[in-house]
Amino acid sequence: MASNGSIATTLTPTRDTLSSSQLLSSSVSSLSNSASSRNSSSQITKIYRQSSTLFLTRRLPESLSTILPVITPPSEGTNEPAPIAKASRTTRIKVWSLYLTILNAVVELDSDDGKQAFGSQEWRGLVNKVRDGEVWEEVVKNGYGGVEGDVDSDVVINLATLLLAHARTQKLNQERLEAYLATSSSPNLDIADRLQKDPRRRAMSPSKRNGTDTPRDLNARVKILELYTLHVLLRNNEWDYAREFISMSEVLDEERREAFLQALQSLQDEQNEAEARGREEQRYQEEQLEREIEEARRKRAENEERERRRHEEEASRVPSKRRSSATDYGVEPVRPSSDSNKTRSTKSGSSRGSAVSSPQARAALPKSTSTSQTFIKRAANVVANLQKVLGNMAGSFKTNPMLLLRFLAFMIGMLIVLSRKDVKAQVRKMWDKVKATAGMGVKVSYI
Template sequence: MDSPSYAAHMGLSNSFSSLSSSVSSARATSSSSISKTYRQASTLFLSRRLPEALSTVLPLITPPPSDQPGGAFEPAPVARASRTTRIKVWSLYLTILNAIVELDSDEGKEAFGTQEWRALCLKVRDGEVWEEVVRNGYHGVEGDVDADVVINLATLLLTHAKTQAVNQKRLENYLAAARTPNLDISDRFKNPTKRLQSPAKGASNGADTPRDLNARVKILELYTLHALPRNNEWEYAREFITMSAVLDDERREAFLQALQSLQEEQEEAERREQEERQRREDAIRRDIEEARRLRAENEERERKRLEEERRERERRRREETGSEVDYGIDKTPSIGSSSRPGGKGKVAPPARKPLSKPVAKLPAKSTSSSSQSTSLANRASMVLANIRTLVEQLSIRFQTNPFVLYRTLAFIITLLLMLSRRNIREKIARLLGSSWDKVKATAGMGVKVSYI
């Protein structure tokens, strides 16, 4: 080898060595900074300072702004970190989001503000967080996402997503991309940022190591035993477990038994729910029938009461009409008006006329007294019936409108407060005394007139 070629070769080697050493030092510095920021965010999260923890971890997972509008996409700082650090950062971010979504409405709005808290909850419940992780941390490649991060994403969506359709679709895309290696390297030469993928992608994302195998089994468990059953894809889940090449016979049998148990539990829960719904409907139907029966009984009772009152009024009216006839017509003939058949038509002496009138009026007086006593009894029963009707109406009024009772109680309390004052009591006593004197004077005059 001649000296110029050797010198050029050595210069090129030294250039690559210096470039690799500078890249290694930059990665070490970046990894150290990311680890330091991760520890700060972890401390803030453990102390339940969620806004500070989120604001601390966001710079690690957010791509830096590009200087040029049409420049190449620059990934987030976490994409340059090691596999372990990257998994820790994304796991912490997803844990913080889970804690934020689990906050009460008032607490979340107070901590983050109404708009930001709703945006964070919507990002989790709609599954947009999965796209954010793939785009910012893994260059938009679905199959490059670390298995532990996929497990955390699937668990987060299983807990808070509105539906499991997005979760099922994302897991299917990941499983399909992880089984098929990406052999197209032309795009990596065109886009230099693709060269900054994680070091873990040098190995296969399948089940080459026990750790990868356990992660893949966990993902299959989330997909077949949680996501698919939530979407009522029981048969597809059973076929997927049967055809999976990752599961051995023992695990496949365990998965199938677990799936069968979940299906039976869901069917049992649906049956109990149906029975409970039917029980509630039957109870409501019985209550409606009982209410109708009671209403019919009340209407029948009210109709009978009104009919009885009508009959009672008619009876009292007939009795009062009969007593008035007894008072107006004298059925007993007077002695003075009678004459003997064979007599000469002499008129009885006038001295006997006063004696004949009281004798003739005795039957009418007894009849009038009996009718008066009956009329008083009827009137008393009518007064009692009216009082009973008044009490029933008041009870109904109090039940339908309790404010009437409150107004009555307020009136009674006001009256008692007024009577508690001495001057008012004395004034009322004077009024009652003067009224009572007038009543006694009127009664005395009536007695005198009756006596005369």
């Protein structure tokens, strides 16, 4: 019985035995988890170094493809996080900072270089991811389980800087920073208070901590406030809100608050000076444009006045020529008075009657007849000379056929030249002048 009892006592597990076995199993599981996490962290560190080396050699596509498996979940259908979510805080910050640096270099590429390196569609997708602010959501979702306040402050600084440099608008950057500042806790620098808290906080996942309990995190928070108040809000033209936010911030001490306010005032003064210079430059350009327009108007008026004077001189020159022609032929200039016209008509009528009846007029008739005969002889001589020239040309054509070809080429060239509109207009203008001159000669001869 004693032996049975001792065997039963030995085989039956007591509460102490169960507790020790449970502690042993939990220790083994924690050790295995820590070993696997160390292996995963070392693997991520190795991938980070490879991607960093590729980036330094400007091999951006290879660097990006190397780092993507670390920051991307294994499969879309499951809720399993990306490998970077299980890494240490230092490794996580390094990986995300490298990823954002690669994206910054990709966006800064020229269009041709980016399409050649990544392809047109992929390059445009990466650029739009940055300019539309989608990269912030990617970091929060894949690296921090979708919790905005769990993002490391250094990663937030890099994200805000990236969007500040390349985003189409700073509205999204402002909203993301406000969400982060609202969800993350204020810094706690009391070391004794932190040690009195639950010691399990030390083993808490880094992704579940706000990262604002150390002086380093406080400096990072101040840097975030600087980006938010002195850059993002000013891009959105919210100067008053930035000044109010700086004055109401609990993170900033009096010295830093005063420095922020002075920097804000200096930036506002610079903007006002730049706007004043812009308005002055615009006013100067408008005045310059007005002066140029006025100068163009003055030159056009001068040209018009010059043309008007030239037309007046030409118009005044034509009657003087007519008067001089009439004077050369012994014709008195016509006077505008009606009495003088009547007197002149009476005198001309009497002179015609006297000329017809006088013997001097009868003696002048054979002289006009001889003049007409002389004109006929001259016309006959011209026709004879023309026939002679044509005969000589015909003989020349027979003896030298190339002369005929040259003549034809000359005639064809003349036809081509005369077919042009400007030449036609010039010839027509010359012909009109000849007709006007001939008409004036006929009128003078008639007079």
